[in-house]
Amino acid sequence: MLKPSLPIDEVLPELITALRTRTGVVLTAEPGAGKTTRVPLALLDEPWLQGRKIIMLEPRRLAARSAAKYMADMLGEPVGATVGYRVRLDTKVSRSTRIEVVTEGILTRMLQEDQALEQVGAVLFDEFHERHLHGDLGLALCLQTQALLRDDLRLLVMSATLDTAAVATLLGEAPVIASKGRANPVQTVYLSSRLEGRLEAGMAALIQQALREYEGDVLAFLPGIGEIRRTASALAQAGVSTGGAVRVTELHGSMPLEAQDEAIAPCKPGERKVVLATSIAESSLTVEGVRIVVDSGLMRVPRFSPRTGMSRLETVQVSQASADQRRGRAGRLAPGVCYRLWTEQEQRYLPEQSAPELAEADLTQLVLELAVWGIQQPSELRWLDEPPQAAYDHATELLELLRAIDASGKPTGWGRRMARLGLHPRLGYMLLQAKRLGLAETASELAALLSERDLLPQERNVDLLLRVDALKGRSAGVVDRGAVQRMKTQAAQWLRMLEAADEAEGAGGQELRQIEQLPEGEPFGLLLAFAFPDRIAQRRSDGRYLLANGRGAALPELQPLSRAAYLVAAELDDSGTESRIRLAAMLQAEQLQLAAGEQIEVQDSVEWDSAAGAVRARRRQRLGALVLKEGPLPQPDSEQVARALLEGIRQSGVGLLQMSKQSSQLLARMRLMSGRNKDWPDVSEETLLATLEDWLLPHLIGMKNRNDLQRLNMIQVLESLYSWQQRQQLDEMVPTHMTVPSGSRIPVDYSDPEAPFIAVRLQELFGLRETPMLAGGKLPLTIHLLSPSQRPVQVTRDLGSFWSGAYFEVKKDLKGRYPKHYWPDDPYAAQPTNRVKPRGQ
Structure with missing residues (x-):
């Protein structure tokens, strides 16, 4: 086939020369330059390849298959000859294949199986600006392979929008080669004012405007399937037509591969099409006939919360770089126009680049891959952006819980098998456990269900059993048959991979011993518990649930699962203090021991119960935060009880x-x-x-x-x-009683340590010239002087001053009220008495 001239052709000689002398190069090329399909073919006959393969990493399956087909057409060959591809659920390669276009997870598997990549001469990272997790991981692993095992391995990072300086530094000050894109101009049209109302209505109106004002097909970017279908419905209600037939199609990753191919195929003569797409069509893909792009400015990205340990999809604004990528789709083949569902002022506030997935995603699979590779801390590798420590630590804890790594971070036999399966470690562990239970086929179907979007998106009942029925063809509702077939294909593939993983690692031994008898009941809750041991949930008295990880959760409304004493939450949102359960299965109490027996702990507690005012000794069976069984602890240790009493006192x-x-x-x-x-x-x-x-x-x-x-x-x-000596001194220096001149022993009140006092009738102190001192003469005793009727008349800490002054005023007052009592003129010389008068007077 005659190759059309493309802008990338101008820099291919420079690129070829650079790769002959350097093992790392950065290529930046604007949309439409042709880098994805021209570069691999241009390198195919380079002498440094020595007949080895070129691996090109393409982030999206549709783009990977499309690029491979285009290159094969350029060579006049079928796909799978010189040029082939490997994507999930679809592979076309042969022994003669020299260029393999692969998606990101495939590259990771190839590296794990052959760290030196002996049969590979170059790895090309296309559209690296999208910064998918496996792309960053693949580059980090390739850099270590290059440094330790293959100094001749070429690494080429390609992108339309990228911080080239940072990547060039990462590759060892690699040269940067820049190519301009096609000269086809693309006009940009913004809203005159901020969008009011629903997104779908705004998109439908803008698409209709574009169809009226310009020729060509329309590629409309929306964040997800729900928005795509609501926009399609709005277009249908508006009777979209421009005088000729207009066909509205969908394009997203959940569609069957054949349907994706059909969506990007050229229209029939006289027909126009509107392709409603997710970001799957953002880069490395030419949709035939498209001259118009309508961009919602939104995309859906996974966000992981270390606080809750859960991931969720969030709808966010696109970056300026992504918006430019989308805009470029309109000018791939001819001049075009891009309608943006936001104002020119809002454009200035968009972030320049999208955040790398590595910074916001669940890192469990990445940490497992690193453990299998031989890495225990991310700092051991070179990254463009290092994984965040909080998410990394959480992933490590989960992998230990799933028995994928040991306490030192090294992979176990389970972990190596799980990595070979290439799916999330939760699901990989479930498959391996299911095999020893004789439930491998059921678990494979369950894993497929959990890996795809909900088969019953409108169903409010969250019971997983309903989705299993839909997969089995037992559902009365409307089910996406393409999705069902895709899940069945995936389940069959995982079954085969399960056998291959066992063979590679050597099945047998204690790890995979068979369980002869299963507990009664449906096995789905049991299988889910293997995958989500931290999300085993126990019903609380108010009908809500407590998860094993300590988080609260609730069903969205009253439904059959609301009566379950235990269930497993496979899907949760991450809103507020309590998560909403979106997908779950009942777990029988009899299944709990088999599902999580190794995590169940018996805890004896001896604790102070402040309400009861007593020590409570209890024995509890616990699964994380859940108390499965509780009762009295027989014969608790007496010292533990005593220490619990001490805690109560504290x-x-x-x-x-x-x-x-x-x-x-x-x-x-x-x-x-x-x-x-x-x-x-x-x-x-x-x-x-x-x-x-x-x-x-x-x-x-x-x-x-x-x-x-x-x-x-x-x-x-x-x-x-x-x-003993201190006790004697205490009695002497801080006595309990004070003997006064009358001979009475008066108790000392120490309730106020700063002013201990005695209360004594005034007459009993006659003759006492000085105030008694305590604590070895450091603290004067406070004296409350009482009347004959025991009423206080004076408080003093200086008895001498009282006798010489205030006494005479007190005497004058008391003598009139108590004339029969003894009131001498000289208290120093007077005889003390505890009677009305001294004896003999």
Whole structure:
């Protein structure tokens, strides 16, 4: 076939020369330049290839197949001869194939099976600006292969919009070669004002406007299937027609491959078409006849939340780079026009580049691939953007839970098998477990169901069993037959891969021992539990669910699954504090042990129950945050019980000990002494609580509740903090009673450690010239002087001043009220008495 002239042809000699002397090159080419199909063919006869293959990584299946077909046509050969492709569910290669166009997961598998890529001379990364996770991973692995095993391996990174400087640095200061795209001009039309109303109505109106104003077919970009179908419905209701037949078609990754090919095929004479597409058509793809692009400016991307451990699809604005890629689709074959569903002012606020998928996606599969490769930390490789640590750590934890890696991060036999299957490790682990249960076929179908969009998108009942029935042809509702066939094909392929993975790793041994008898009931919840052990859910009393990972979840409405004591949530949203369950299956209690037996832990707890005022000793079976079974712990260890009592005291304070008046007084005396003498033990509440094990624990053996604590002899316990000599000194320096001149023993009140006091009738102190001192003369005793009727008349800490001054005013007042009592003129010389008058007077 005659090759048409393309802009890339001008720089091919420069590119060929660069790759003869360098092992890394960056090629930037505008949309329509022809890099995807021209470059591999131009390199095919290069001497450095030495007859080896060229692998070109293409992010999207449709683009990969389309590029391979175009190159094969240029050579006048069928696909699968010199040029072939490998994509999910479809492979066309042969022994003579020299150029293989592969999707990203395929490249990872090729690298894992042959780290040196012995049969490969060059790896081309097309449309690298899309920054898919496997593209970044593939480049990082290829760079290490090049550095350690194959210094002759050529790496060529190609893109239309890319930060070339960063990539060139990553490739070792690689040369950057730039090619201009086609000269076909593309006019850009913006909205005059911000869109109001529904997206689909706006897109339908803009498509109709484009059909009226310009010739050619329309390629319209929408974020997802739902928006595509609602826009198609709006167009149908509007009776879209421009005087000739207008055919509206869909184009997205969930369509059968044949339907995708039909969507991009040329129209019949006299016919126009409107292709409603996701970002699948954004790059490396020419849709025949398209002269008009209508862009919603939105795309759907996966976002992973380390907080919840779940991924969700989010609709976000496209970047300026993606918008330019889409705009370029209108000028591939002739001058065109691009209608944008946003204003020119809004255009200035779009991000320049889309965030790399690596920064926002679930990294579980990536971490497993790195473990199999021999990498335990991402810093061991060279990345354009290193994986975020939080998501990396979460993926590592999940892989340990799935037994894919051990505690040191090395892959297990399970993990190597899971990696060979090439699907998410959750599903890979489910398949491997299902095989030993004799449920491999069922699990393969279940994995296919979980890997695709919901077969019953309008069904509000989240029970997975309904989707299984739909796959089996037992559903009364409308089901996408193409999706059903695709799932069955995928299930069959995974069955074959399961056998191949076992053969490669050597099946047998304890890891894959067969289970002879399964618990009764449908196996779907059991299988889901293998894939999602962290999402096994237990019904709570209010009808909501608690997941094993500690998150809350709820069914969207009352439905048959609402009665399930246990279920497994295969799909959850990530909104708010509680997730909404979107897809689940019932798990029988009898299946739980088989599903998660290795994760179920028996925990004995001896804890203080503040409400009951007692220690509770319980034995619990736990699966993560779930308590599966609970009962009393027989014969708990007495020291553990005592320590739980200590924890109760720490929570409630020393007051939980409910000390008597005498023990409280003792503690107050001790605190007074330690407060005035640093050499004495600190008995503040803070210190006592911090040292409970030292002074209280030995006294608690055999006790278990508040009533037991009340029986403690706290005077004896507190005195044990002092030596015998210190106890003697305490009684001497901070006495419990004070003997006054009348001979009475008056108790000292230490409730205020800063002002301990005695309350005594004034007459009993006659003759006492100085205020008594405590704590070795460091603290004067406060004296509450009482009238004969025991009423306070004066408070003093300076008795001498009272006798020489205030006494006479007090005497004058009291003598009139108590004339029979003894009121001497000289209190220093007077005889003290505890009676009305001293004896003999």
